[in-house]
Amino acid sequence: AAGVIQSPRHLIKEKRETATLKCYPIPRHDTVYWYQQGPGQDPQFLISFYEKMQSDKGSIPDRFSAQQFSDYHSELNMSSLELGDSALYFCASSLDGSGAPYTEAFFGQGTRLTVV
Amino acid sequence: QKEVEQDPGPLSVPEGAIVSLNCTYSNSAFQYFMWYRQYSRKGPELLMYTYSSGNKEDGRFTAQVDKSSKYISLFIRDSQPSDSATYLCAMSSPTGGKLIFGQGTELSVKP
Numbered sequence: 001a002a003g004v005i006q007s008p009r010h011l012i013k014e015k016r017e018t019a020t021l022k023c024y025p026i027p028r029h030d031t032v033y034w035y036q037q038g039p040g041q042d043p044q045f046l047i048s049f050y051e052k053m054q055s056d057k058g059s060i061p062d063r064f065s066a067q068q069f070s071d072y073h074s075e076l077n078m079s080s081l082e083l084g085d086s087a088l089y090f091c092a093s094s095l096d097g098s099g100a101p102y103t104e105a106f107f108g109q110g111t112r113l114t115v116v
Numbered sequence: 117q118k119e120v121e122q123d124p125g126p127l128s129v130p131e132g133a134i135v136s137l138n139c140t141y142s143n144s145a146f147q148y149f150m151w152y153r154q155y156s157r158k159g160p161e162l163l164m165y166t167y168s169s170g171n172k173e174d175g176r177f178t179a180q181v182d183k184s185s186k187y188i189s190l191f192i193r194d195s196q197p198s199d200s201a202t203y204l205c206a207m208s209s210p211t212g213g214k215l216i217f218g219q220g221t222e223l224s225v226k227p
Binding site: 004031040042043045048090092102104107108109112 | 148158159160161165167204209213217218
C-alpha cells in the first residue's frame with residue numbers, strides 16, 4: 001500500500017540558508033500535518049492543511065512557511081536557518097473529509113535536517 | 117507544564133516481561149488517545165487508539181484509559197526484542213486533527 005513519501009530523506013544546510021521539504025500524502029488523503037522532532041524530543045505540531053487551505057497552526061517560526069498544492073502534496077519552506085532548526089521533520093496525512101469522528105494519521109519516514 | 121506528560125525512561129526489561137507505559141494529561145477536552153511506536157530514525161506508527169474510558173485489547177497490547185484521572189496506559193504482554201522502540205502516547209486535539217505527543221518512553225527488551 002502507498003505510504004506518505006517525504007523528500008529528501010537527509011539534508012545538510014549552512015546557517016542562514018534556505019531549505020524546502022516535500023511531502024506526498026497517501027492518495028485520496030485530504031489533510032497534511034507537519035511535525036518537528038528535535039533530538040530526544042517528542043514531535044511538535046507545526047502546521048496543517050485541509051483541502052489546500054491552512055487548517056491549524058502550531059509552534060511554527062515566522063521564518064517557516066508551508067503550503068498544500070492542487071495535487072495535495074505539501075512543501076515546508078524554511079529560511080534563515082539556525083542551528084536549532086536541526087531536527088527530524090515529519091509529514092503525516094489523513095482523510096479528514098470522510099466525516100468520521102476520528103481518522104488515523106499516517107506518518108512519513110521524515111526528513112533529517114542538519115544545520116551546520 | 118506540558119499538556120501530556122510521559123515518563124521518558126529508558127526502560128529495560130527481559131524478554132517475556134509485562135511492560136507498562138503511562139501518560140497523564142491535563143486537558144479534559146481530549147477525546148481520542150493514541151499509542152505510537154517509533155523505531156530509531158523512522159516515523160511514528162500507530163499501535164492503538166481508544167476513545168472511551170476502559171480497556172482495549174489487540175493481541176499482546178492493551179490500552180487503558182481513565183478519563184476521570186486523566187491517565188492512560190499501554191500494557192505489552194510477553195514482550196519481545198522486536199518491541200524495542202520508543203513508545204509515544206498522543207492525544208487528538210479537541211479543536212482539530214493535530215496530535216499532542218508525550219515525550220516518549222524508550223523501551224529495550226533484552227533476549
